[in-house]
Amino acid sequence: MAIETILIINKSGGLIYHRNFSESFASKLNSNDFLIIASTIHSVFAIASQVTPKALQLTQNKVDYTIPYIPMVGMESSANQNNRGNPEMKLGSYKGPDYFRESFVSWNKSGLRQLSTDQFTMYIYQTMTGLKFVALSSNVLSSHHTTANGTVDKTKSANLASQVADNFLRKIYCVYSDYVMKDPFYSMEMPIKSETFDKKVKEMVNNLL
Amino acid sequence: MTIYSFWIFDKHCNCIYDREWTLLGNPKSGTTNSKQNDDIAKLLYGTIFSLRSISGKLTASGSESANEIRSISTGKFRVHTYCTATGLWFILLTDFKPINYDKILKHIYADIYVKYISCNYLSPYDFAENESEMRGQGVRKISNKNFMGNLERYLETWISA
Amino acid sequence: MSQQIIQPSTADPSVRDRSTGYEYTVGPKPSLPDEHMRSPLTSRLYAASLAAGKQQVSLAAMTFLFQEMIAYLHKNCTSVTEFEGRLSAYGESIGTKLLELLNLRSSVAPGSSSRTSTFLSSSSQTSTAAGSTTAGSATARSRSGTVTSSRSGVSASTHTGTAPSTGPASAASHSNGSATADSHSHHTHAHIHQTESLTSQITRMRRRDLKILDILQFVHGTLWSYLFDHVSDDLVKSSERNNEYMIIDNHPPLTQFISGANNRVSCDYFVCGIIRGFLTDAGFRCKVTAHTMPQGTFDNRTVYLIQFDNQVLERENIRFGQASS
Numbered sequence: 285m286a287i288e289t290i291l292i293i294n295k296s297g298g299l300i301y302h303r304n305f306s307e308s309f310a311s312k313l314n315s316n317d318f319l320i321i322a323s324t325i326h327s328v329f330a331i332a333s334q335v336t337p338k339a340l341q342l343t344q345n346k347v348d349y350t351i352p353y354i355p356m357v358g359m360e361s362s363a364n365q366n367n368r369g370n371p372e373m374k375l376g377s378y379k380g381p382d383y384f385r386e387s388f389v390s391w392n393k394s395g396l397r398q399l400s401t402d403q404f405t406m407y408i409y410q411t412m413t414g415l416k417f418v419a420l421s422s423n424v425l426s427s428h429h430t431t432a433n434g435t436v437d438k439t440k441s442a443n444l445a446s447q448v449a450d451n452f453l454r455k456i457y458c459v460y461s462d463y464v465m466k467d468p469f470y471s472m473e474m475p476i477k478s479e480t481f482d483k484k485v486k487e488m489v490n491n492l493l
Numbered sequence: 494m495t496i497y498s499f500w501i502f503d504k505h506c507n508c509i510y511d512r513e514w515t516l517l518g519n520p521k522s523g524t525t526n527s528k529q530n531d532d533i534a535k536l537l538y539g540t541i542f543s544l545r546s547i548s549g550k551l552t553a554s555g556s557e558s559a560n561e562i563r564s565i566s567t568g569k570f571r572v573h574t575y576c577t578a579t580g581l582w583f584i585l586l587t588d589f590k591p592i593n594y595d596k597i598l599k600h601i602y603a604d605i606y607v608k609y610i611s612c613n614y615l616s617p618y619d620f621a622e623n624e625s626e627m628r629g630q631g632v633r634k635i636s637n638k639n640f641m642g643n644l645e646r647y648l649e650t651w652i653s654a
Numbered sequence: 655m656s657q658q659i660i661q662p663s664t665a666d667p668s669v670r671d672r673s674t675g676y677e678y679t680v681g682p683k684p685s686l687p688d689e690h691m692r693s694p695l696t697s698r699l700y701a702a703s704l705a706a707g708k709q710q711v712s713l714a715a716m717t718f719l720f721q722e723m724i725a726y727l728h729k730n731c732t733s734v735t736e737f738e739g740r741l742s743a744y745g746e747s748i749g750t751k752l753l754e755l756l757n758l759r760s761s762v763a764p765g766s767s768s769r770t771s772t773f774l775s776s777s778s779q780t781s782t783a784a785g786s787t788t789a790g791s792a793t794a795r796s797r798s799g800t801v802t803s804s805r806s807g808v809s810a811s812t813h814t815g816t817a818p819s820t821g822p823a824s825a826a827s828h829s830n831g832s833a834t835a836d837s838h839s840h841h842t843h844a845h846i847h848q849t850e851s852l853t854s855q856i857t858r859m860r861r862r863d864l865k866i867l868d869i870l871q872f873v874h875g876t877l878w879s880y881l882f883d884h885v886s887d888d889l890v891k892s893s894e895r896n897n898e899y900m901i902i903d904n905h906p907p908l909t910q911f912i913s914g915a916n917n918r919v920s921c922d923y924f925v926c927g928i929i930r931g932f933l934t935d936a937g938f939r940c941k942v943t944a945h946t947m948p949q950g951t952f953d954n955r956t957v958y959l960i961q962f963d964n965q966v967l968e969r970e971n972i973r974f975g976q977a978s979s
Binding site for chain 1: 495497498513514515516517523533536537539540543544546547548550551552553554556558560561562563564565566567568569570572586589590591
């Protein structure tokens with residue numbers, strides 16, 4: 285799963301963090317284009333829940349929003365970690381060896397979660413406070429199979445991809461809460477300029493490859 | 494797999510056909526070309542339109558083909574889209590399992606729409622007839638019995654499955 | 655009970671006649687006889703803060719507090735030097751207090767704590783139940799005694815660069831946690847025996863550090879493990895200037911989330927202040943500055959440069975001759 289771009293959108297639709305990890309996408313877009321994209325995602329996110337089919341509104345079927353924990357997504361392999369010997373379990377911070385170890389319930393229950401096109405897949409992770417973490421992956425979701433039935437394996441792999449994406453973006457959220465929220469020089473809702481955060485995100489994206 | 498509703502939009506942003514099944518697993522239930530669905534049709538169109546503009550901007554460098562949307566998913570349901578070269582959109586709302594419905598949508602276009610609407614001399618070629626209808630104020634819908642019957646029969650198998 | 659006389663708080667009549675509640679049908683509720691025995695606050699509360707048990711603070715809470723401190727100063731200061739000066743002044747008052755506390759704590763010899771408690775338990779063999787509980791707490795305390803001894807063993811082996819921090823330190827904290835947990839369960843029964851405070855375990859005060867190197871070792875080992883839970887990563891004497899020493903931390907925990915090397919260094923002046931307060935109060939007047947020096951994988955590696963006043967060097971020369979230079 286190759287991550288091309290990471291966006292963070294604050295609760296009012298402003299783009300507060302944007303980073304391209306390769307030149308293949310969006311090389312001809314300027315930062316203004318990304319601001320527009322961010323606010324479009326933000327507004328579509330809210331509209332999407334309005335389109336919920338009547339059949340779903342009538343039946344109160346319980347959807348399980350639990351996302352299983354997938355170990356070491358975006359982390360260094362354990363062999364490398366032993367050499368570094370640094371990550372310690374620190375009280376009160378997410379800085380454990382793998383940030384979290386349990387399955388979690390997605391807060392993004394009715395909004396936009398995934399957008400797949402011919403060339404990329406976009407995953408959106410929303411936090412309880414309305415912050416949105418958007419990852420653009422160059423992997424195309426189940427592109428080559430043609431039938432709707434008999435695609436159990438493909439369905440599984442596509443499901444796995446979205447679970448990996450949710451696990452990954454949740455880790456970015458953990459890093460955000462450490463390196464952005466605990467930075468005294470960051471003002472809320474403003475663009476993130478922290479280079480330590482930048483470095484951590486880049487590390488995680490590289491580890492994911 | 495569950496199918497919740499099916500929509501066709503023409504190139505003037507008008508919804509020319511909508512079909513919603515309100516009872517799960519019952520292919521006879523639901524509404525066709527309902528007035529109540531007009532607002533939802535607009536929201537649906539707007540959502541897809543905005544996301545299409547994003548995907549159009551975020552095109553891989555060096556690729557010639559346009560970057561079309563395949564599916565959009567929320568936590569509850571999934572929207573599958575199929576856009577034709579003539580500007581028609583075929584849209585299917587299903588449960589959120591990532592299954593590819595492209596072939597179904599293509600079949601609806603090629604074997605049902607083309608056969609009963611495009612090749613039908615009595616059916617209008619363009620569903621918008623005047624200026625305001627070309628600007629998204631269209632009211633005309635597909636009411637061809639053959640089209641509707643064949644579509645029902647085709648989708649029935651997927652709904653009851 | 656004879657122990658009541660020993661305990662000043664329960665011997666106090668105002669405390670003894672304290673009513674425990676008000677029953678609205680009867681009136682003030684008289685306290686039950688054995689509630690007299692219980693002191694209002696178990697005296698462990700007083701002793702606990704001085705005892706060298708490991709008490710950890712949530713890193714998130716600490717950083718948020720620190721963040722507010724910095725934000726406050728940042729708003730009120732006009733220049734970087736003023737900011738650093740005021741932040742360092744905050745640290746200095748902590749440093750002067752830590753000098754007292756850590757010297758007191760280090761005066762508890764590792765073996766002495768278990769000896770004093772066995773002595774106490776042998777003397778108070780009045781009832782079998784009390785004897786057994788003190789034995790339990792004695793074992794608990796002796797276990798914490800071994801923990802402190804092992805930790806001072808770490809701090810004694812100073813010069814080695816990277817501390818063997820994570821493994822043994824976390825293991826020690828775990829064993830210590832369990833020790834305090836089970837000793838706490840004894841406290842509810844045998845709270846009277848806990849009246850002995852930390853001072854009763856000190857037979858002889860630690861001698862004041864007189865040499866520069868000694869006090870720096872104390873900062874490098876004891877102060878650092880008290881503040882940051884690990885020994886500082888290096889203690890170096892400057893080869894160019896006689897009065898300069900450097901304490902190096904590869905991964906300063908307090909400022910790790912702050913972005914920008916320059917910002918981070920300014921915030922490190924809090925620790926500089928602690929060092930300066932500590933050393934100045936110990937009689938070593940000095941100036942402490944922070945510098946960032948990334949090395950290898952440690953991007954946050956910070957060097958605390960300590961510049962002693964000339965009078966300190968002169969005193970050292972007079973007192974210890976050429977041995978120190």
